[in-house]
Amino acid sequence: MLDLMSGFVAELRNAGLPVSLTENLDAMEAIKQIPLEDREAFKWALGATLVKNAAHWRAFETVFEVYFSLRGPEYALKDDEDAGDFWREMQDQMRQGEGKGGAGAMDSLTQEELMSLLMRALMDGDQAMMRALAKQAVQRFAGMEPGRPVGGTYYLYRTLRNLDLDNMMSKIDQAKADDGQMPQTDLERRLENDEMQHRIEQFKQEIEAEIRRRLVADRGAEAMAKTLRKPLPEDVEFMHASRDEMQNLKKALYPLTRKLAARLARKRRHGRKGPLDFRNTVRHSLNYGGVPAEPKFKYPRPAKPELMVVADISGSVAAFARFTLMLVYAIQGQFSKVRSFVFIDGLDEVTDYFKVTEDITEAIHRVNTEADVVWVDGHSDYGHAFEVFWERYGKDVGPKTTVLLLGDARNNYHAAQSWVVREMKHRARHVYWLNPEPRSYWNTGDSIVGEYGSHTDGVYECRNLRQLEAFVEKLA
Amino acid sequence: MGNRFDSVQAVRDGLKKVNYLADEGIASVAFLADRLGKPVLVEGPAGTGKTQLAKSIADLIGARLIRLQCYEGLDESKALYEWNYKKQLLRIQADKNSDSWSEVHDDIFSEEFLLTRPLLEAIRADDPVVLLIDEVDRVEVETEALLLEILSEYQVSIPEMGTITAKQIPLVFLTSNNTRELSEALKRRCLYLHVDYPDMDREKEIVLAKVDGITEHLADQIARIVRSIRQLDLKKAPSVSETIDWARTLMLLGIEHIDAEQAKETLHILLKYQTDIAKAAKELSSDK
Numbered sequence: 001m002l003d004l005m006s007g008f009v010a011e012l013r014n015a016g017l018p019v020s021l022t023e024n025l026d027a028m029e030a031i032k033q034i035p036l037e038d039r040e041a042f043k044w045a046l047g048a049t050l051v052k053n054a055a056h057w058r059a060f061e062t063v064f065e066v067y068f069s070l071r072g073p074e075y076a077l078k079d080d081e082d083a084g085d086f087w088r089e090m091q092d093q094m095r096q097g098e099g100k101g102g103a104g105a106m107d108s109l110t111q112e113e114l115m116s117l118l119m120r121a122l123m124d125g126d127q128a129m130m131r132a133l134a135k136q137a138v139q140r141f142a143g144m145e146p147g148r149p150v151g152g153t154y155y156l157y158r159t160l161r162n163l164d165l166d167n168m169m170s171k172i173d174q175a176k177a178d179d180g181q182m183p184q185t186d187l188e189r190r191l192e193n194d195e196m197q198h199r200i201e202q203f204k205q206e207i208e209a210e211i212r213r214r215l216v217a218d219r220g221a222e223a224m225a226k227t228l229r230k231p232l233p234e235d236v237e238f239m240h241a242s243r244d245e246m247q248n249l250k251k252a253l254y255p256l257t258r259k260l261a262a263r264l265a266r267k268r269r270h271g272r273k274g275p276l277d278f279r280n281t282v283r284h285s286l287n288y289g290g291v292p293a294e295p296k297f298k299y300p301r302p303a304k305p306e307l308m309v310v311a312d313i314s315g316s317v318a319a320f321a322r323f324t325l326m327l328v329y330a331i332q333g334q335f336s337k338v339r340s341f342v343f344i345d346g347l348d349e350v351t352d353y354f355k356v357t358e359d360i361t362e363a364i365h366r367v368n369t370e371a372d373v374v375w376v377d378g379h380s381d382y383g384h385a386f387e388v389f390w391e392r393y394g395k396d397v398g399p400k401t402t403v404l405l406l407g408d409a410r411n412n413y414h415a416a417q418s419w420v421v422r423e424m425k426h427r428a429r430h431v432y433w434l435n436p437e438p439r440s441y442w443n444t445g446d447s448i449v450g451e452y453g454s455h456t457d458g459v460y461e462c463r464n465l466r467q468l469e470a471f472v473e474k475l476a
Numbered sequence: 477m478g479n480r481f482d483s484v485q486a487v488r489d490g491l492k493k494v495n496y497l498a499d500e501g502i503a504s505v506a507f508l509a510d511r512l513g514k515p516v517l518v519e520g521p522a523g524t525g526k527t528q529l530a531k532s533i534a535d536l537i538g539a540r541l542i543r544l545q546c547y548e549g550l551d552e553s554k555a556l557y558e559w560n561y562k563k564q565l566l567r568i569q570a571d572k573n574s575d576s577w578s579e580v581h582d583d584i585f586s587e588e589f590l591l592t593r594p595l596l597e598a599i600r601a602d603d604p605v606v607l608l609i610d611e612v613d614r615v616e617v618e619t620e621a622l623l624l625e626i627l628s629e630y631q632v633s634i635p636e637m638g639t640i641t642a643k644q645i646p647l648v649f650l651t652s653n654n655t656r657e658l659s660e661a662l663k664r665r666c667l668y669l670h671v672d673y674p675d676m677d678r679e680k681e682i683v684l685a686k687v688d689g690i691t692e693h694l695a696d697q698i699a700r701i702v703r704s705i706r707q708l709d710l711k712k713a714p715s716v717s718e719t720i721d722w723a724r725t726l727m728l729l730g731i732e733h734i735d736a737e738q739a740k741e742t743l744h745i746l747l748k749y750q751t752d753i754a755k756a757a758k759e760l761s762s763d764k
Contacts, residue, residue, distance in 0.1 A: 029512055030508050187761075
């Protein structure tokens with residue numbers, strides 16, 4: 001047990017969770033208090049002592065699953081007997097229930113029969129049946145072989161492709177209509193749809209878990225944990241985030257902006273000593289019969305910076321621009337004015353989109369669909385975009401303005417026009433460049449970030465939320 | 477340490493009796509907090525029953541709840557203890573001539589002149605207490621340090637009097653809305669519990685338990701609609717307490733079965749931003 005625990009904690013640390021020695025000891029103490037056969041309580045005991053940040057919970061769950069819940073002979077790949085028994089039992093029950101005769105184990109089921117079973121299970125919300133079906137589906141479709149060096153995603157893909165879950169929704173709808181259970185109103189239909197989607201999602205997770213279980217049985221916990229290791233939300237790279245990761249990022253962004261705003265407001269209010277405020281001191285001295293017992297100070301109120309964001313929204317860096325805009329607008333109270341511009345090879349101002357609606361997501365959506373950013377061919381042309389910017393809005397750049405340039409500076413070998421950035425730097429308070437690419441890629445291929453960067457106050461690598469947050473805090 | 481609860485299940489059943497429906501996680505952590513004698517840091521979105529958990533636990537074990545509401549600018553004299561200056565002054569003036577200085581000096585720094593604040597009160601209590609430190613994320617990072625001694629050693633050091641150690645280890649709950657990252661030192665001393673929105677079935681049970689006379693059908697519908705709304709991309713998702721408010725409203729209006737119109741008209745109870753309401757209303761009326 002001790003060995004297992006130390007392996008477990010080491011893996012948590014590898015996954016990026018900060019687990020201190022005392023927390024480790026607490027965990028040991030905690031599991032002594034919990035009956036080991038109560039798996040849920042055991043998991044929570046470890047979670048409460050080792051994980052102190054909600055964002056890390058998923059990573060913890062994955063590691064936990066690999067280390068503690070996937071043991072047992074029934075998951076061995078080679079003999080399917082044990083797994084089969086449970087399935088066969090279910091099978092028999094189903095048959096009796098439906099009054100269909102016929103012998104034969106699961107293997108004799110055709111794919112259609114399997115699908116209709118699955119549909120029934122989904123419609124009835126039958127958890128046990130869904131689990132059994134997930135097992136069967138993996139066994140049948142994933143084509144797992146012991147020792148094959150393929151990741152879990154590959155098996156997942158194979159299984160899902162065969163199950164064709166995307167069409168399941170419409171099939172269920174159809175079946176319901178046939179049964180005459182179609183809900184009457186739109187609202188009910190919608191709720192019903194949500195419910196079904198939730199169940200399908202559950203089923204997918206069931207399959208994923210099943211695949212993981214089998215892989216662990218095949219390869220052992222340590223190796224498996226390594227392949228499953230995923231970056232924490234704040235470490236996910238903008239440029240390579242998958243759709244799920246994007247969703248998580250979005251969720252992580254909102255609390256982060258709140259935190260950031262609170263922190264910035266506090267920073268502005270606290271910890272600054274100023275010179276004596278004579279008038280105020282005299283006025284308060286009246287309380288003490290003319291003795292200036294309570295000195296008052298003038299606290300400097302630093303002017304809030306004016307911000308101009310100029311963002312490349314072409315393909316690869318679009319996600320990064322989106323996140324930066326969202327972040328900036330979520331804390332716009334910390335700036336006296338925020339103006340935003342987007343470009344690909346043409347440039348357009350999008351400040352108004354954010355003004356008319358409070359909903360940042362909607363504004364971003366409008367930016368993506370309505371802004372007029374294509375000039376010739378829709379490939380990034382920083383030079384032309386900057387030229388246009390300078391021509392139209394250059395006069396608005398003043399000594400209070402901070403300009404943020406966002407992009408990877410991959411200019412498709414167009415003219416750089418870096419004199420614009422130089423001029424900007426001349427007139428503005430600060431010019432910063434944020435680059436979502438790893439530093440090692442800079443100035444390779446058609447990236448000319450160095451040429452632009454030499455005219456700015458600094459080029460920052462912003463590959464993930466953590467780096468972006470650190471930069472914004474410095475900015476305000 | 478403590479042995480207030482027999483098992484995780486006992487905590488869960490007990491909480492149910494005082495009308496708090498805990499999930500496995502909440503019950504396990506509460507159980508561990510008692511066994512290990514460690515404070516619990518409860519984090520999660522607003523309105524998911526973090527404060528209520530402490531109240532319910534107090535209710536369950538028949539303890540007095542001592543609550544310290546945190547805010548920016550909270551200091552020692554509000555959280556721990558303060559000397560009663562006025563009384564001390566009176567004492568000195570009352571017998572100016574009789575006592576020697578050293579006597580007076582010892583005298584005015586005695587218990588009689590000590591004003592206990594929530595933290596010290598929880599430590600000194602003879603009867604069972606539950607200490608609730610609410611919204612701990614509102615105090616500044618420096619003020620957090622105030623809590624560290626009491627959280628790890630269950631004692632308070634007063635320079636003039638010495639160290640006061642707890643007669644019994646109270647259950648301590650800290651809540652946080654996560655507006656800022658708490659310090660590592662504080663987190664390390666606590667068990668961590670993240671309370672999220674409940675899943676549909678639990679939410680339904682909560683509505684059934686909290687709202688008198690509601691029908692199963694209506695509760696089910698409410699839970700489903702709320703879940704759908706939470707999946708939207710909103711500024712502020714509806715909390716459990718807002719769900720309960722909504723259920724009560726629907727009861728008052730005498731609605732037995734919600735249709736899209738009625739849902740739209742009462743949305744402002746669930747959602748507090750105009751943009752959110754507009755979005756949810758649009759979503760509810762159109763089917764995907």
